[in-house]
Amino acid sequence: MTEKEYFPRDAGLSTDLYQLTMAAGYWAAGRRERAVFELFARRLPPDRSWLVAAGLEQALDYLANLRFTDDGIGHLRRLPVFATIDDGFFEFLRDLRFTGDVWAIPEGAPVFAGEPLLRVSAPLVEAQLAETFLLSAINFQTLIATKASRVVRAARGRGVIEFGARRAHTMGAAFYGARAAFIAGCIGTSNVEAGRAFDIPVFGTSAHSFIMSFPTEREAFDAYFRLFPDSTTLLLDTYDTIAAAHLATACGPRLRGVRLDSGDMGALARDVRAILDAAGMHETKIMASGDLDEAKISDLVSSGAPIDLFGVGTEIATSYDAPALGGVYKLVEIASDGFREGKMKLSPDKSTYPHPKQVWRAFADDDSMLGDLIAHEEEDYSADGCEPLLRQVMRGGELIEPPPDLRAVQSRARRELDRLPEIHQRLRDAAPYPVRYSERLDAARAQLIGRLSAGSEKR
Amino acid sequence: MTEKEYFPRDAGLSTDLYQLTMAAGYWAAGRRERAVFELFARRLPPDRSWLVAAGLEQALDYLANLRFTDDGIGHLRRLPVFATIDDGFFEFLRDLRFTGDVWAIPEGAPVFAGEPLLRVSAPLVEAQLAETFLLSAINFQTLIATKASRVVRAARGRGVIEFGARRAHTMGAAFYGARAAFIAGCIGTSNVEAGRAFDIPVFGTSAHSFIMSFPTEREAFDAYFRLFPDSTTLLLDTYDTIAAAHLATACGPRLRGVRLDSGDMGALARDVRAILDAAGMHETKIMASGDLDEAKISDLVSSGAPIDLFGVGTEIATSYDAPALGGVYKLVEIASDGFREGKMKLSPDKSTYPHPKQVWRAFADDDSMLGDLIAHEEEDYSADGCEPLLRQVMRGGELIEPPPDLRAVQSRARRELDRLPEIHQRLRDAAPYPVRYSERLDAARAQLIGRLSAGSEKR
Numbered sequence: 001m002t003e004k005e006y007f008p009r010d011a012g013l014s015t016d017l018y019q020l021t022m023a024a025g026y027w028a029a030g031r032r033e034r035a036v037f038e039l040f041a042r043r044l045p046p047d048r049s050w051l052v053a054a055g056l057e058q059a060l061d062y063l064a065n066l067r068f069t070d071d072g073i074g075h076l077r078r079l080p081v082f083a084t085i086d087d088g089f090f091e092f093l094r095d096l097r098f099t100g101d102v103w104a105i106p107e108g109a110p111v112f113a114g115e116p117l118l119r120v121s122a123p124l125v126e127a128q129l130a131e132t133f134l135l136s137a138i139n140f141q142t143l144i145a146t147k148a149s150r151v152v153r154a155a156r157g158r159g160v161i162e163f164g165a166r167r168a169h170t171m172g173a174a175f176y177g178a179r180a181a182f183i184a185g186c187i188g189t190s191n192v193e194a195g196r197a198f199d200i201p202v203f204g205t206s207a208h209s210f211i212m213s214f215p216t217e218r219e220a221f222d223a224y225f226r227l228f229p230d231s232t233t234l235l236l237d238t239y240d241t242i243a244a245a246h247l248a249t250a251c252g253p254r255l256r257g258v259r260l261d262s263g264d265m266g267a268l269a270r271d272v273r274a275i276l277d278a279a280g281m282h283e284t285k286i287m288a289s290g291d292l293d294e295a296k297i298s299d300l301v302s303s304g305a306p307i308d309l310f311g312v313g314t315e316i317a318t319s320y321d322a323p324a325l326g327g328v329y330k331l332v333e334i335a336s337d338g339f340r341e342g343k344m345k346l347s348p349d350k351s352t353y354p355h356p357k358q359v360w361r362a363f364a365d366d367d368s369m370l371g372d373l374i375a376h377e378e379e380d381y382s383a384d385g386c387e388p389l390l391r392q393v394m395r396g397g398e399l400i401e402p403p404p405d406l407r408a409v410q411s412r413a414r415r416e417l418d419r420l421p422e423i424h425q426r427l428r429d430a431a432p433y434p435v436r437y438s439e440r441l442d443a444a445r446a447q448l449i450g451r452l453s454a455g456s457e458k459r
Numbered sequence: 460m461t462e463k464e465y466f467p468r469d470a471g472l473s474t475d476l477y478q479l480t481m482a483a484g485y486w487a488a489g490r491r492e493r494a495v496f497e498l499f500a501r502r503l504p505p506d507r508s509w510l511v512a513a514g515l516e517q518a519l520d521y522l523a524n525l526r527f528t529d530d531g532i533g534h535l536r537r538l539p540v541f542a543t544i545d546d547g548f549f550e551f552l553r554d555l556r557f558t559g560d561v562w563a564i565p566e567g568a569p570v571f572a573g574e575p576l577l578r579v580s581a582p583l584v585e586a587q588l589a590e591t592f593l594l595s596a597i598n599f600q601t602l603i604a605t606k607a608s609r610v611v612r613a614a615r616g617r618g619v620i621e622f623g624a625r626r627a628h629t630m631g632a633a634f635y636g637a638r639a640a641f642i643a644g645c646i647g648t649s650n651v652e653a654g655r656a657f658d659i660p661v662f663g664t665s666a667h668s669f670i671m672s673f674p675t676e677r678e679a680f681d682a683y684f685r686l687f688p689d690s691t692t693l694l695l696d697t698y699d700t701i702a703a704a705h706l707a708t709a710c711g712p713r714l715r716g717v718r719l720d721s722g723d724m725g726a727l728a729r730d731v732r733a734i735l736d737a738a739g740m741h742e743t744k745i746m747a748s749g750d751l752d753e754a755k756i757s758d759l760v761s762s763g764a765p766i767d768l769f770g771v772g773t774e775i776a777t778s779y780d781a782p783a784l785g786g787v788y789k790l791v792e793i794a795s796d797g798f799r800e801g802k803m804k805l806s807p808d809k810s811t812y813p814h815p816k817q818v819w820r821a822f823a824d825d826d827s828m829l830g831d832l833i834a835h836e837e838e839d840y841s842a843d844g845c846e847p848l849l850r851q852v853m854r855g856g857e858l859i860e861p862p863p864d865l866r867a868v869q870s871r872a873r874r875e876l877d878r879l880p881e882i883h884q885r886l887r888d889a890a891p892y893p894v895r896y897s898e899r900l901d902a903a904r905a906q907l908i909g910r911l912s913a914g915s916e917k918r
Contacts, residue, residue, distance in 0.1 A: 016649040017663030029682045135625035166594035167783045172631030190475040204476030209790035212802045223488045237806045262806040323782035324626045331668035343671045347696045347721040
């Protein structure tokens with residue numbers, strides 16, 4: 001499976017040490033209860049007014065493959081911290097598989113702060129161990145899909161190609177980032193491996209070095225166009241963009257495109273368009289690249305610059321202006337002896353809501369999104385015309401259905417984001433989309449705060 | 460080799476499409492000349508006044524393993540863009556190995572804008588193909604090592620532990636990021652896999668969920684301390700930090716540490732220190748974590764807060780305030796028929812210096828760094844007491860020596876950065892370190908600009 005490229009070879013050790021020491025703690029204390037954890041972002045990153053859910057397929061893949069190798073267990077035994085731990089714990093790890101149930105918001109859906117993207121119900125140790133990887137997969141791909149969706153919106157129908165492998169945080173990040181960017185509406189990637197693994201269209205032009213390596217720019221253009229007569233995009237800015245545009249007209253109308261990579265993109269695009277049109281090359285596309293972000297693209301599009309395609313690297317590949325999504329994975333319930341007890345933390349600015357949750361989305365008559373309600377999973381708002389966002393995706397450690405096709409996910413992302421009203425979709429200063437908690441959850445939280453505060457006096 | 464975790468399984472396709480189309484272009488044009496490319500950062504990221512070189516071991520590993528699999532070649536043949544390409548090109552790819560020579564600045568060395576971290580001299584196609592991966596490996600690890608070195612400096616001798624797996628851009632980025640952070644002086648990581656692969660000390664405490672899962676905080680503390688009597692660090696802020704500190708005193712002086720994760724760290728550290736000291740727990744360490752960066756750490760240290768260790772996640776793992784290093788890989792020379800021709804591009808703001816280069820570093824009598832000179836590789840400033848930074852690390856595609864031990868690299872980073880004068884080392888508003896080009900390079904560049912500009916009139 002090429003999709004497993006960059007997947008950890010030893011999933012059990014692909015985690016933070018404290019997940020394993022806590023696992024030992026649970027094991028030694030005889031804790032076998034079922035726990036429910038939820039993964040959500042407390043706040044949206046700066047300048048974001050929505051998130052695009054992504055990374056679920058890799059998260060589930062990890063859960064389905066979570067196990068400890070003999071090598072991995074041998075390594076743990078040799079760590080000083082585990083020197084005092086009973087052999088039984090390592091036997092337990094050797095047999096450990098993920099046997100839990102998982103609910104999730106599907107990839108491509110718009111989500112907001114506080115909404116669980118993932119809910120895991122499993123024996124305490126299994127649910128806890130998975131925290132680091134689940135957060136890593138979903139934080140990262142959701143981050144990139146969200147950023148890419150902003151860039152794609154800014155381009156208003158012009159194609160956006162993800163170009164960022166050289167600036168992504170390792171080739172593995174480039175690989176999964178290309179996937180997330182495609183979900184969010186990019187039409188392709190420059191990344192050959194990602195194209196193969198995820199069946200994403202791949203695009204390429206040429207580099208300055210190619211042109212510089214020939215005695216003249218004309219010879220470089222000729223060599224490339226002769227070889228790729230139907231798919232050549234010539235890079236124009238190695239020496240002088242306008243002079244190069246005139247050279248490019250020698251290729252005639254079969255030339256697929258030209259790329260601008262520096263200078264005043266709006267003015268250059270107009271001049272180059274005029275040069276191409278004067279040569280009858282109306283079908284030859286103009287691509288712009290070079291440190292572009294959603295603001296620059298929006299300005300270029302608004303100004304009417306005749307640019308057909310945008311190549312975006314660093315900004316999408318690293319979500320440059322907001323390079324981390326602060327998703328967290330929090331215990332919300334422990335069930336034992338048939339009794340389910342809500343759990344929450346009280347830390348300043350970091351307190352949570354107890355109990356397993358469902359997110360209900362309300363729509364207006366024109367099908368646009370009205371607002372979301374985060375409710376106890378036992379509540380049902382379908383009679384009010386709301387739709388539940390979390391669906392069960394794993395039962396007893398088994399996938400309920402194969403992951404959806406990535407193009408279907410991309411379509412969902414476009415369709416669903418189109419339902420978000422314009423005022424919530426502005427690239428800056430958007431009105432916050434309304435999300436509230438149900439009365440039942442608010443009451444449960446108030447009650448638990450009272451109990452924990454009273455309890456802390458006894459502690 | 461566990462170091463190969465997260466290494467691409469098909470190195471040939473681990474690249475941008477245009478590297479492969481350009482390769483076809485070179486191949487079809489019969490271009491077999493030797494080319495020299497250099498990898499450098501045009502500018503330092505915002506608020507950076509030095510870089511710490513990192514990622515070389517993985518870059519060389521890639522070059523030593525660069526090849527095309529049958530599957531990979533089969534995939535390329537099926538891409539529409541290659542439909543018109545002769546079989547001979549794919550035969551050529553099947554036999555392709557990296558056979559070039561590489562010079563590099565060693566990992567851990569401080570470097571500055573414009574200085575080549577890597578110089579590759581190889582047949583044109585080989586040198587070009589490697590661009591994407593080399594940039595990815597060195598841009599990312601240098602970015603993280605640089606950020607981590609700022610955090611480590613800010614902590615002024617207190618330990619810094621890298622904690623960022625859940626926010627890193629995939630677990631693979633967490634893995635190599637932990638390596639880069641260790642080079643820069645972090646004393647360890649929470650990442651178990653990285654600890655194993657790179658022999659980095661691993662650290663862990665416990666999570667809020669562990670504490671919340673027990674009926675009372677006291678029971679959670681007891682369960683953990685009983686199991687790990689010599690290595691327990693208790694997390695204090697799940698409900699109320701001060702109340703938890705009092706509970707922690709029940710463990711007695713054997714308790715290794717406590718962790719503060721929210722609230723006013725300075726004030727809490729003082730109060731908790733007083734509580735621990737009153738219980739005779741003078742050896743119990745206080746660790747602080749929670750959205751810490753170099754500025755907050757510097758303030759805490761300056762204020763005399765009794766914090767012994769800092770756990771830093773997002774800020775190091777993503778280089779949050781400057782999440783990309785704009786390293787580039789540029790053609791500087793083509794050699795054919797015994798004649799070596801300097802190459803450069805003229806694009807606005809992106810022009811380069813021709814010819815292979817060496818970086819010479821000058822030192823003062825007290826051994827502190829005075830300034831760097833970027834010179835033609837044929838120049839020699841050793842008589843002036845300068846030291847050359849680039850050394851040959853690969854010859855004919857073979858490593859000249861095994862990679863250095865990571866602890867030796869960490870020592871070099873500390874030792875060398877200590878030689879950077881304080882005025883260049885401030886975390887903000889540092890004076891730029893002096894770097895200039897040699898007269899020979901300046902003259903060569905001026906001459907080539909004249910020739911290229913004259914040439915562009917003919918084009």
